[in-house]
Amino acid sequence: MSSAYVAPSIVLTDSPPYVPSGAQAKPSDDNVFISTYTYTEFTLTMNATGSPPVSIRPLLQPTEAPQAGDPFLDP
Incomplete structure (x- = not known):
């Protein structure tokens, strides 16, 4: 029984890139954002x-x- 060693491959990403589902609205007023958060x-x-x-x-x-x-004087 012979098994060849296969070196592990390095994976640079662990998830697909983020694709937003639609336009992302940014709050224009912090007070409105905090009240609706x-x-x-x-x-x-x-x-x-x-x-x-x-x-x-x-x-x-x-x-x-x-x-x-x-020893108390010399930590």
């Missing part, structure tokens, strides 16, 4: 998993200044 709203589903953030109490404050060579 329509859109579709979709309900967002919140799916929160995991633990809540650790913010139950304030963070502890340092009791002394960092010393030379402390």
Whole structure:
């Protein structure tokens, strides 16, 4: 059984060129366009998993200044 390798071909387009169905009317007044603009709203589903953030109490404050060579001073 022998199968010859065929190199893939590069496709430069993934869809046919856009052809408008008719004359495209451009709005002359922004207020008219905004008042007639329509859109579709979709309900967002919140799916929160995991633990809540650790913010139950304030963070502890340092009791002394960092010393030379402390990793806090040299990120």
